Amino acid sequence: MKLNLLIFIYIFIFFSKFTFAAENTVDPNQIHKNLRCLVCQGQSISDSNSDFAQTIKLVVKDLIDEGKTEEEIYSFMSDKYGDWIVFKPQFNIQNSLLWILPYIVLIFGGFFIFSFLKKRQ
């Protein structure tokens, strides 16, 4: 009983701590990391020293100042420069397989192992 109580307390503190921590600030560095530098070879805006990267950094700063959220900034960027610029592909019909297939594999695999073993009990 003592053990269960202990676990309960832990979990309680853990979640309360988490909810206190959840602040909603937009971190420009994080956004720079998730945008591709279009004139470089496979680098993000954050890693690049190119003029293009400098410009995008300024645009991101402006958008944050306007009060845009992270997601809004990404969709602004992909509207303007194409989907190539965002490292996180949007969830839409074209990309649905990309996002869903891994989990189908995961679920199907688990189901396969489970049913496979059940038959042979």
Place this chain on the structure above:
Amino acid sequence: MLSNLGNILLFLNVILSLGIIYAANKNLKISGGVDKNIFQLSLIQSTSIIICFLVLIAAFIISDFSLITVYQNSHSLKPLFYKIAGTWGNHEGSLLLWSIILSIFSFLFLVYNKNHPKKFRLLTLIIQNILILGFLFFILFNSNPFSKISPIPSEGLGLNPILQDPALAIHPPLLYVGFVGASIYFSAAIASLITNYSEKSFSLSIKNWVLISWCFQTLGILVGSIWAYYELGWGGFWFWDPVENASLLPWFAMTALFHSLIVFEKRNLFYFWVIILCLITFTLSVTGTFLVRSGILNSVHTFASDPSRGVYILIFLSLMIFGSIFLLFQKYKKENYDLNRNSKETFVLVNNWFMMFYLITVLLGTIYPIFTDALTDNKISVGPPFYNAIIFPVVVVFLLFMALGPKAKWIKNKFENIRIYFFILTGAIGLNLAIIFFFKSYSLLSNFIIISALFLIISSLMDVAKALKKNKLDFARIISHMSFGFLVLFIGLNDIFSLEKDYNIKLGETKKFENYSIQLQNLDLKNYKNYQAVIGKLEIRNINSNQTNILNPEIRIYNKPKTLTYEAAIKTSLIKDYYLTMSNIDRSDYYNIKFQKKPLMAWIWISVIMIVVGGFIRLFSNAKNN
């Protein structure tokens, strides 16, 4: 002169391969052991391909620019070490290295498997030599390192400066032993299918080769990551870049394979699954090569791409895949399994299940952009946020299985003391809370990852204690699993506690943030043998402890080829790294500096090394037992 010698040796190798195939084929039809001549031919083959490679190294050392490869990738002013390393730092030379590994593994496999059926050994040799021929033809007709250029240029173009790095000199050979080492169990799997050699002793013929390739693959990935961290100047070590993924894909398959092999060896189960994994591993190695060398993908690591190479590798790859699938369908027999839901066998299946999930996720993310580009003309990027979002939640569960699985018994398991796992979990949650309490809080997912990593570490530690009492210690497994737990833990903490600041700064200026101040004290211009450098002197002061560190990032201007690179200044300690890069801003006297504090970096590397140490321990204990 060297060019002719190299070409002669290449032709000699083609003839030797054909000779081995012919002799092995003849030997198949007669009774008795494997013909002595075949051993000799195989030994000569390995020797001559090594000599061929030495000839190329010689050409690089003496800067023989009559060879296109040397002309394109070397320069007479380059330090000797990088002249030599340049031999395999390019497409043509690296293919020669591939052939060496193919040949040596082929010879050693023949020598070390004397207890296995003759037919199986000879067929493995034949298949392996078909692969060798495939690569030799590729070298001769498409990527010949001994091709001549005329008129002979007086000077070479030089090696890309960011490839002139000690880590990158040893990275390709390590990775190729892993990648190409996988060829031998590909050949063995095909031979096993053809000769119906499906007894569990088959596992003994390949398991050490799987382990060797796995160990080297892991080391290769590690060295590549370290190089990326030091050289590419963004302070990260893994970007889920296509080229990085290409090295990870066979790794997942190998990891799944040597876990399945344990079951196959012990219980004679999963034969076809083991075969499929053998085939997949090398197929993925070649796929990776195709993606990297064909230039079909945009990558930060693309240094040698050319579409014509792509076509050849693609044909080779298709033949391999269709051949394997055809053979597999012909030979597939329904296997009889007798598995208990709670048994070691099941847990190994669970490992394979997760490995396949990782594999498919990474493969999908890597090739999906090719398809959207071809089908809809819409180019998309699949980068770190995708992989992090899909993979990390699953890793949490995976780590728990990794802790529990090895404790399970064969055939029928019963977890005796469930309470102990509650204690471990409580301990893990407690430690996680302590981190939050003393330092800072982090996202829910990070919480789960830290807790499950700690769970794996603590339970592995308890295994050590228990095993020491019984005096029966499976060090290999415990070290590798525990180190994997540490790896995830350190990566998690590193991510959570990293600090990054970006400033434009003038000479003499000081910037303050949190409890640090940073000052650009001096700029120095220096001339080196093959480049010029602007060296910054920046002082990082920790305001609380009043400790100072001087860091010297560089902007280098290489003369051959003319390129600008940014050298990061890194101050490594056991607790944290300071990472600083500096770049010039055009038309201004400001410099852009990026400062990062990366905690526990050294421990990430150490964890991976320990994972490999586990692999080598298993390898040596296998060798001792045989």
